[in-house]
Amino acid sequence: MTQVTVKHLWKEYGGQVVLENVNLQVNDHEFVTIVGASGCGKTTFLKMLLGVETPSRGEFLIDGSALPGEPGPDRGIVFQRYSLFPHLTVLENLLIGLELRGAPWLGRLFGARRRLALDKALPLLEAIGLKAAADKFPAQLSGGMQQRLSIAQSVICEPKILLLDEPFGALDPGITADMHRLILELWNTHKMTIFMVTHDLKESFELGTRLLVFDKVRIDPQSPEAFGATITYNIPLKGHRRG
Amino acid sequence: MRRLVNQRPGRGGTVALSCLPFILIVCAYLFYSHARLQENPGDKLLPAPATIAATIHEYAFEEDERSGNYLWWTDTGASLVRLLTALGISAATGLLLGLSIGVIPYLRATLAPFVAAVSLIPPLAVLPILFIVAGLGELAKVILIIIGVAPIIVRDLALRVGELPTEQIIKAQTLGASTWQLAMRVVLPQLWPRLIDALRLTLGSAWLFLIAAEAIASTEGLGYRIFLVRRYLAMDVILPYVAWITLLAFGMDWMLRLLRSKVFAWAEAR
Numbered sequence: 315m316t317q318v319t320v321k322h323l324w325k326e327y328g329g330q331v332v333l334e335n336v337n338l339q340v341n342d343h344e345f346v347t348i349v350g351a352s353g354c355g356k357t358t359f360l361k362m363l364l365g366v367e368t369p370s371r372g373e374f375l376i377d378g379s380a381l382p383g384e385p386g387p388d389r390g391i392v393f394q395r396y397s398l399f400p401h402l403t404v405l406e407n408l409l410i411g412l413e414l415r416g417a418p419w420l421g422r423l424f425g426a427r428r429r430l431a432l433d434k435a436l437p438l439l440e441a442i443g444l445k446a447a448a449d450k451f452p453a454q455l456s457g458g459m460q461q462r463l464s465i466a467q468s469v470i471c472e473p474k475i476l477l478l479d480e481p482f483g484a485l486d487p488g489i490t491a492d493m494h495r496l497i498l499e500l501w502n503t504h505k506m507t508i509f510m511v512t513h514d515l516k517e518s519f520e521l522g523t524r525l526l527v528f529d530k531v532r533i534d535p536q537s538p539e540a541f542g543a544t545i546t547y548n549i550p551l552k553g554h555r556r557g
Numbered sequence: 558m559r560r561l562v563n564q565r566p567g568r569g570g571t572v573a574l575s576c577l578p579f580i581l582i583v584c585a586y587l588f589y590s591h592a593r594l595q596e597n598p599g600d601k602l603l604p605a606p607a608t609i610a611a612t613i614h615e616y617a618f619e620e621d622e623r624s625g626n627y628l629w630w631t632d633t634g635a636s637l638v639r640l641l642t643a644l645g646i647s648a649a650t651g652l653l654l655g656l657s658i659g660v661i662p663y664l665r666a667t668l669a670p671f672v673a674a675v676s677l678i679p680p681l682a683v684l685p686i687l688f689i690v691a692g693l694g695e696l697a698k699v700i701l702i703i704i705g706v707a708p709i710i711v712r713d714l715a716l717r718v719g720e721l722p723t724e725q726i727i728k729a730q731t732l733g734a735s736t737w738q739l740a741m742r743v744v745l746p747q748l749w750p751r752l753i754d755a756l757r758l759t760l761g762s763a764w765l766f767l768i769a770a771e772a773i774a775s776t777e778g779l780g781y782r783i784f785l786v787r788r789y790l791a792m793d794v795i796l797p798y799v800a801w802i803t804l805l806a807f808g809m810d811w812m813l814r815l816l817r818s819k820v821f822a823w824a825e826a827r
Contacts, residue, residue, distance in 0.1 A: 366727060387733035396722035399729075401746045401823045410742065411732035418735065421742040451823045464728075471732055 315342045316377060316474040316507050318363075323372035324542070325358055331542035332358050333528075336372070338545060340524065345501055345508045345553055347518035350528030354543035356511045359528070360477055363509060364391055376475070387415070390468030390506075391477045394484050397464045398452040404463055405448040408435045411471040435470060442466045442496060458489040462496060469500050476501075478510040482517070490514075494521060502556045523553030604793040612793040628782065633801070636779040639695060640767050643702035644756065647763075650703070651710030652745075652752055658711065659718025660740045669715065676708030680766055688774060698770035705766045706759045710752070717751045718744055750824040753817045757810050764806055 320338040324331070333355040340346055348356045361367040362374055365385045374381050376388070391397070398407055412431040413423045423431050439445050442462040444455075452460055461481055468476060478497075482490045498521065501508055512518050518525050527547035534540045566574055590603035604612075617629035624631075654672070658665045680701055687704075691697040721744065729743045771780030779802055786794045818825050 364727065364731070385727050385730035387731060389731060391728060391731050393724040393728070396724040397728040399725060399743060399747075401821075410729075414729075414733045414735075414738050414742065418738070421734075421738045453823070467728075468731065473731070 317341060317375075318475070318507065319373070319375040319378070321373040321375075323362075323374060324370045325355065325362065325367070326370045326542070330539040334542035334544055336544050338526070338548070340507060340509075343501075343505050343507060343555065345498075345521055345523045345555070346510065346526060347522035347524070348509065348511045348526045348528065349513065349515060349518045350543065352513075354528045354530060356528050357479060360479055360509060360511050363475070364389060364477055387411075387471055388473055389475045389477060390471060390473035391479065392461070392464045392468055392481045394480045395460075398460055398467070400452050403449050403451055404444055404455070405435065405439065407452065407463055407467055408439055408470060411467060415471070438466050438470055441499075457485050458493065461485060461493065465497065465500065469504055469506075472504060473506060476506050476508045478508065478512075480511055480513065483513065490517070497521070498554045502554070519551065521554070522551050523555055525549040525551055601790040601792055604796070608793045609797055612791075613797050616794065616797075629801075631777055632779045632782050632798075633805070635775075635777045636767060636771065637805070639698050639771075639778070640702065640763060643699045643706065643767075644760075644763055646699070647703050647707040647710055647759075648752060648756060650707045651714055651755065652748065654711045655714025656718065656740055656745055656748060658715040660736065660744055665715070672708050672711050672715075675704075676712055678704070680705035681769055684770065684773070693774040698767065698775070701770045702763050702766045706763050709759055709762075710755045713755045713758075714748055714751060717748060721747060747824075750817050750821040753813050753821075757813050760806060760810055760813075764802065768802075 318338070318340040320336055323333060323336040325333040336359070348359065350356045358367060362369055362381070365382055368383055385391070399410065402410060409423075409431055410421075412434065414421050416423050416427055416431065436445075439448060442465070444459060444463060444466075447455060447459065452463070455463070465478075465481070481497075482493050485493065494517070497508075510518075510521065525547070526545050527549075528543045529546040530541055530543045531546060532541040586603065587606070590605055593600045593603050594605055613629070617627060620626065621628050654668065658668050658672070683704065684697075684701055687697040687700055691700060725743060726739065729739050734743065767778075768780030768783070771778040772784040775781035779798055783795050783798050
């Protein structure tokens, strides 16, 4: 069970208010999609969840306890680009999460433990359609293949929460349908909570069980940085949840 | 007629064109050498090819009367040992310090300005200090090269760590990586090819410092020999030695490049 609670959250940089008075309650196994104009704090919100930004005021709780101030294995992330390791092959990229967890000093698994990790990785590799490319390097893959791998790389570690920062933004429109099917399937198999920032409204309605719209409620034309954005709409959706 | 920027030589053309400057310079040498020797058979400035060949034979394949050594090879050996020792130590230091400075902000705050300052010390200016402190032996020469080369490698590698996308570093942490694992499995493997690049770039200055140190205080070595025979205007020794040093440097550069492309294929793929 994973519950995310946000109470009276504010985020400011110097005098600039980015987010103001954000309140939110997200239950286990939700698929939260986040939309909003650029510069209205969606990515800042995601970064706080990730742990690379800290709230200026207010509470940000996962299962009742405050977020640790750094990224950790309970929250996976898929960025728009650059989140694969260029020096590792596809299979190694997929295995690295298991290896890091299993071997604190070497960060590599050998023998029986490696075979155990492979038993977990190979079906996933097949599910994302990259079995034939197992020995290739990320630079040799197409954008869609790279994102599929990046998603699987996070999912294999079974995070409680998966964060997606415009993961399909840089892809051809033709492959996004496949990506949607893949992410929904993984979400239903692994039962994690997903937060996805997107600029595609259709996508956000289609995938989510909850849609959040970030926008500024108040604007002071004399000093536009005086007020921040907040959640203006919090819409429960049907989603594609199974079981 | 296509634009000049779009005209490319073929494979054979590329080879022929790359040889051209070398052939031209050899021809020019032969021409002027011949002309000068016609005028004055005792001219020492541009010795005839036969004279040079005889000198090479004498230095490389005949024992030196005084020491019983084959001078060419003892000089080469002495210089290479100094150079490779210094480069090895510099590479190890560079990798270790560059990695830690790049990865750990506290170490960066402590050491980065210091390394930057050290890298700006003109190495030749501290050579007298080295000779006073470390004596005239091998140690001073090796340290001179290290002072000249290591700070540059450290700074370069630390900067390279900074160039790694933040996304990668964050992703690794969400996969459970500790600082140690992050350094060992994500950053270090990506630094190796950079280290090779850094070594290739500093190879020139490493030779510079080696020859400078050998010229001042040494009893053998390629730089020592050149500066020794300078007194006798022995261009027939100096020219082949310079060509040999260049060839050695070129060979090292070529081997490093080969190593990079063979061992770090992923870095070439981008």
